[in-house]
Amino acid sequence: MNNRHPSLTQRPAFKQLQTHFQNIRSTHLRDLFAADPKRGDRLTLDVLGIYLDYSKNRVSDETLKLLFELARECDLPSKIAAMFRGDRINITEDRSVLHTALRSKPDATILVDGGNVVPEVHAVLAKMTNLCDRIRSGQWRGHTGQPIRSIVNIGIGGSDLGPVMAYEALKVYSDRELTFRFVSNIDGSDFAEAVRDLNPAETLFIISSKTFTTLETITNAQTASDWLLAGLGGSKEAVAKHFVAVSTNAVRVSEFGIDTANMFEFWDWVGGRYSMDSAIGLSTMLAVGPTGFQQMLDGFHQMDEHFRLAPLEENLPVLMGLISMWYVNFFDVQTIAILPYEQYLKRFPAYLQQLTMESNGKTTTLDGQKVDYRTSPVYWGEPGTNGQHSFYQLIHQGTALIPCDFLAFVETAHPLGRHHDILLANAIAQSEALAFGKSETEVQSDGTAAWLVPHRVFDGNRPSNTLLAQRLDAVTLGKLIALYEHIVFVQGALWNIDSFDQWGVELGKVLAQKIVGELESPDDLALKHDSSTNALIRRYRQLK
Numbered sequence: 001m002n003n004r005h006p007s008l009t010q011r012p013a014f015k016q017l018q019t020h021f022q023n024i025r026s027t028h029l030r031d032l033f034a035a036d037p038k039r040g041d042r043l044t045l046d047v048l049g050i051y052l053d054y055s056k057n058r059v060s061d062e063t064l065k066l067l068f069e070l071a072r073e074c075d076l077p078s079k080i081a082a083m084f085r086g087d088r089i090n091i092t093e094d095r096s097v098l099h100t101a102l103r104s105k106p107d108a109t110i111l112v113d114g115g116n117v118v119p120e121v122h123a124v125l126a127k128m129t130n131l132c133d134r135i136r137s138g139q140w141r142g143h144t145g146q147p148i149r150s151i152v153n154i155g156i157g158g159s160d161l162g163p164v165m166a167y168e169a170l171k172v173y174s175d176r177e178l179t180f181r182f183v184s185n186i187d188g189s190d191f192a193e194a195v196r197d198l199n200p201a202e203t204l205f206i207i208s209s210k211t212f213t214t215l216e217t218i219t220n221a222q223t224a225s226d227w228l229l230a231g232l233g234g235s236k237e238a239v240a241k242h243f244v245a246v247s248t249n250a251v252r253v254s255e256f257g258i259d260t261a262n263m264f265e266f267w268d269w270v271g272g273r274y275s276m277d278s279a280i281g282l283s284t285m286l287a288v289g290p291t292g293f294q295q296m297l298d299g300f301h302q303m304d305e306h307f308r309l310a311p312l313e314e315n316l317p318v319l320m321g322l323i324s325m326w327y328v329n330f331f332d333v334q335t336i337a338i339l340p341y342e343q344y345l346k347r348f349p350a351y352l353q354q355l356t357m358e359s360n361g362k363t364t365t366l367d368g369q370k371v372d373y374r375t376s377p378v379y380w381g382e383p384g385t386n387g388q389h390s391f392y393q394l395i396h397q398g399t400a401l402i403p404c405d406f407l408a409f410v411e412t413a414h415p416l417g418r419h420h421d422i423l424l425a426n427a428i429a430q431s432e433a434l435a436f437g438k439s440e441t442e443v444q445s446d447g448t449a450a451w452l453v454p455h456r457v458f459d460g461n462r463p464s465n466t467l468l469a470q471r472l473d474a475v476t477l478g479k480l481i482a483l484y485e486h487i488v489f490v491q492g493a494l495w496n497i498d499s500f501d502q503w504g505v506e507l508g509k510v511l512a513q514k515i516v517g518e519l520e521s522p523d524d525l526a527l528k529h530d531s532s533t534n535a536l537i538r539r540y541r542q543l544k
């Protein structure tokens with residue numbers, strides 16, 4: 001690329017932030033709160049029913065002003081417009097990035113190569129709806145005439161994590177007469193455990209793969225076909241009644257033996273990790289029904305419109321994206337914890353790991369230069385309160401600074417006794433404890449023995465966001481996912497990287513293909529890897 005941008009670190013606002021950081025790095029959240037009694041009300045945003053409290057972040061008004069300035073210097077507004085317009089912003093794959101078109105209204109016009117993609121999106125949604133209605137009503141019959149009772153999604157990465165996460169998140173709204181399973185790993189145990197109690201005559205497999213070439217998925221799909229045919233007496237016609245595919249690759253789907261009439265299409269302008277609201281969400285639609293799926297799409301769309309139109313200062317994804325990069329690029333933060341206080345979001349952190357790290361785990365700028373600043377931190381997490389009895393010790397008293405996103409909901413699907421109040425009390429207490437800690441004087445005044453005091457001091461000054469919404473339902477889930485999609489976009493825009501490719505996963509795939517041949521070869525091959533790899537291959541061959 002010829003138009004080289006100035007490095008992020010050379011931007012005037014970045015330099016000002018560096019100077020500003022020296023002033024604020026040792027300022028305690030206790031002092032920031034003491035200086036502004038209204039801070040906890042003021043540093044909040046209420047967007048589409050999602051309330052963000054960002055007051056417990058190590059930021060001042062000056063920090064925020066400079067971060068927004070930096071965003072403008074990095075052309076964030078025009079980059080946002082370019083994505084929504086369908087510009088080919090995924091430059092290394094020469095593709096538009098239009099997951100936002102998946103949740104567009106039917107009367108919208110979004111052009112790719114001169115053609116409006118919106119009618120195609122809605123045609124696929126209609127086809128998905130038709131299949132769902134037939135399955136959920138029992139009209140679709142399997143090879144032996146029985147209705148479908150079990151749905152198995154086979155896919156990996158973006159063709160698995162979104163569907164699993166959404167199924168878990170919306171389970172309470174799902175059709176409990178249907179059983180859902182998800183197979184992703186090439187480890188045969190994943191498939192074996194998923195189908196061990198299923199009846200092939202009542203099982204539908206959804207083979208979800210954007211490329212339809214992914215080794216894990218194609219191997220699992222073949223095993224599923226063998227399992228089905230073994231269970232139903234080996235008749236090949238059975239495949240048509242028990243397999244559907246979700247892919248961009250009709251040729252490969254047809255080669256596999258799935259009728260393309262039972263293929264649900266999506267497009268190369270939808271990245272794998274941005275595809276859960278495309279036909280990749282077929283299992284979600286089967287679980288919650290077309291209306292529930294549409295509600296989720298509406299949630300996505302509302303957040304898209306907010307991201308597209310709201311001024312930077314009032315823009316939830318922009319604000320959260322900028323705060324996260326403030327920690328990464330100034331405080332040298334290396335991980336961010338996602339802590340949902342909602343059991344149904346138990347797979348949300350795993351979903352976000354791919355979204356964030358496959359998108360922004362990059363070292364090369366859009367101009368082909370090595371970055372001279374950090375990019376994506378590691379995202380990880382577990383639902384509260386389980387994490388509290390596991391790794392929170394390190395977040396409270398360890399040496400690493402780990403900003404946290406707490407996610408909580410006012411209502412629960414299961415208002416059992418005091419459970420929900422206790423759950424929410426814990427979420428709120430954690431952010432308070434992290435921010436304010438417990439000083440030496442406070443510990444001493446508890447009557448703690450002098451030698452124990454240092455162990456019981458909490459330094460505090462550990463930052464967090466709290467996101468509070470009314471309840472976890474389909475529309476809120478859509479808003480939350482779109483929020484994080486756009487946070488990732490904001491980070492990538494500032495880091496000047498391609499957030500939409502994933503070349504880093506290729507090398508391992510190629511080497512595995514080679515090594516599998518070496519593991520399975522009947523001949524003693526002359527191995528040409530390094531000595532460690534050669535020894536591992538030989539040992540496995542000897543012992544297997």
Ligand code: F6P
Nearest residue numbers: 157158159209210211214272505
């Ligand atoms: O290995 C990375 C990846 O390409 C992801 O980006 C993608 O979500 C996953 O593999 C699955 O790919 P596919 O849907 O083409 O099988």
